Amino acid sequence: MQIEYRVNTPVTPQEFTRLLNDSFLGERRPVDDPECMAGMIENANLVVSAWDKDRLVGISRCVTDFHYACYLSDLAVHREYQKAGIGRQLQALTQQQLGPRCKLILIAAPAAQHYYEPLGYEHNDRCWVLDRDKPIR
Template sequence: MAITFKVNHPVTTDQFIGLLESSSLGERRPIHDRDCMDGTISNSNLVVSAWDDELLVGIARGVTDFHYACYLSDLAVHQHYQRSGIGKRLQSLTQEQLGPLCKLILIAAPAANSYYRRLGYTHNDRCWVLDAGVTIGN
């Protein structure tokens, strides 16, 4: 298996959805809303991807200003390729695209907490989420 990594290489909506379906992220993303998934991948300004020939096997999808904060919105690795270092490499390559003061910020699934802790992330309990459909102040 010769995995190649690419920065901001085009990823189609179908490839993105297929990867999410083949990883644990498909359960927590609106993969049946094609318009949402299309907007999600096409409006990301930093996408690092992993490929086994033409098959998308990993993605680190970020939204960033490149200087202060990079929100790593998705980190997904195809289930047959997990535990091979792809996720770690995706994050490392993401960091390489960012300025020296830029932080990686993500929301982890509970089962992934120990993974991120081992990589050097610190837990922050100050995250707040406003769900879609909730009006500010009500």
């Protein structure tokens, strides 16, 4: 298996949606909302992708200022390609695109809670989430 990694190569909303469905992340993303999925991939400003020939098999989708904070919004690897180091390489290549003081920040899916600590991430319990249907009081 020869995996090619690409930085900011366009990924179609259909490819992105298919990958999320073929990973475990599709259960936690709005894959049934094509407009939202298109906006998610088209408005990310750092995308590192993994390809097996012309098949998207992994993605690191981020929103970042490149200097202080990089929110790794989606890290997904196709189920058939997991445990081959693709996720680790996607994160390493993502980090290489960032300035020396820039932090990678993410919210782990419950099933991936223990994946990140061995990679060097520190757990932070100060994350807060406000759903769009709940107005600021």
